[in-house]
Amino acid sequence: MKTVTLTNRDGATYLVDPRKPLLDSLHDQGVDLPYGCKYGGCITCAAKLIDGEVHQKAQVALNNRQLNDGYVILCVARPLTNITLEIGVESHDKLYRNPFLDPLAAHELKADIATPKEV
């Protein structure tokens, strides 16, 4: 089992099965979370990973900038370590941007179309 700590729920902690998606584990323990598609495609359940590591290869919603900002898609993500999360729309401060005012660099696109960052 892994421990999930929620910073914006007064540091509440939950023990979760690392084989199950975090959304299901937290929902089963009474944590009310937004979600939509439940296959990692729609971003509604995005949360911010403050500490620890998750496996979320199935997600297709996040671009590389959002990943770099620590976002995880709870309906498909599974914890690899004990983790600390900020959940709900309070964690969405960096999730949405005006695409005309704040364009993505080529390496910040979604994984299937991103090009490696030139160093």
Place this chain on the structure above:
Amino acid sequence: MECCGPGYASPQEAMKAPREKLLYTIAIYTGTGIQKPDYLATIDNDPESETYSQVISRCEVPGIGDELHHMGWNACSSCFDDSSMSRKYLLVPGVRSSNIHIIDCGSDPRNPSLYKVIDGAEIKAKTNLSAPHTVHCLGSEIIISMLGDAQGNAPGGYLHINKDFEIVGRWENSMGDIKFGYDFWYQPRHNIMVSSEWAAPNTFMPGFDLEEVGHLKYGREIHLWDFEKKEPKETFYLGEDGLIPLEVRFHHDPDSSHGFVGAALSANIIHWWKDDAGKWHWEKIIDVENEPHPDWPIPVPGVISVILLSMDDKYLYLCNWLHGDIRQYDISDPHNPVFTGQVWLGGLLGNAPTVNGVKVTGGPQMIQLSLDGKRLYVTTSLFSTWDNQFYPEIRTNGGCMLQIDCDTENGGMKINQDFVVDFGKEPNGPSRCHETRYPGGDCTSDIWI
């Protein structure tokens, strides 16, 4: 013809229908942070009523996060000669959940109730489709454009439902080379259906990355279908003139071959028609100029989120969701539209931040016109994630609904000063309103066969 089914014998008859006194509009909490279900709001718009311009009932769906979006009736004028059918149920899909909610509006029109839910998981399992969008009744059957496969990849297909709201399967025999789905409309007397293109659900649902347009992740084609064979037969590549072609409208006149689509990102109106030799053509007839903005490095595109035709096919209305204006064009000659009216509400250009005492957050988005063409209802939210990108204050302000009075003789529009519904003041917190329909049918619900 026996006159006892739903709807009207013709568009001309529809225009004589009694004035709409109730409006049904989608209101969403998806993406707002409020953990409540989306709902169908019923609005009283009888000026003689004590509850005029207020939400009088709310029909919540069972889930949270469905993102209700567009909706359609179980029956329309396409079964006008079928006395066994009636316009009683609204089919209200959730784009994100793929659940399709069947809402009974007929038993108590002022207080609709949930009748049945077709589970999104069942739809995915039986048809490998997800992300329902446009609902059209087709005689006694119903078809719904589905924008993705079960994993949210394009192009999806069409879900076929029978009149008892059971899944029949997929409607189309082939998607041909179609890359994306979105809206569709058909004109059976010409054996034609036209479909447009948004993007794969996995592309548009998380939000709008402009760069993905250049990577061909968004549509720029429309497709002409052999309606009887249920397969595409011709594609129009619209290119830069037709980036993200969304709402598809044929003339209401069932004998006409003329139709229109609004290209959202290019902010153009594309017109198509069939010539005497049976060949189909397209042309760009309206081009909304991008507008400068003090804080933007590039001019702001209009983003035409919707178009609509009056029941007499005389006027075309369009919304520039980012600019904040609704425009009226006289399309009596569909090749040569004449700009006849314009109103401003919300938008990014700052031309009308407050209307009828309500701060308008968002811009004019979905519109619905009365059958007589005189009252146009407008709502301000587009799609939860896109709202959050362009109008982040909508989280706290909610959406709103306004009425535009339209001059059907000489052209022209003005905002009605007596009607405003502020969804920022809903009991569970600010919600966002989207598509609107009326109990008796409207200017996007009925097709004559």
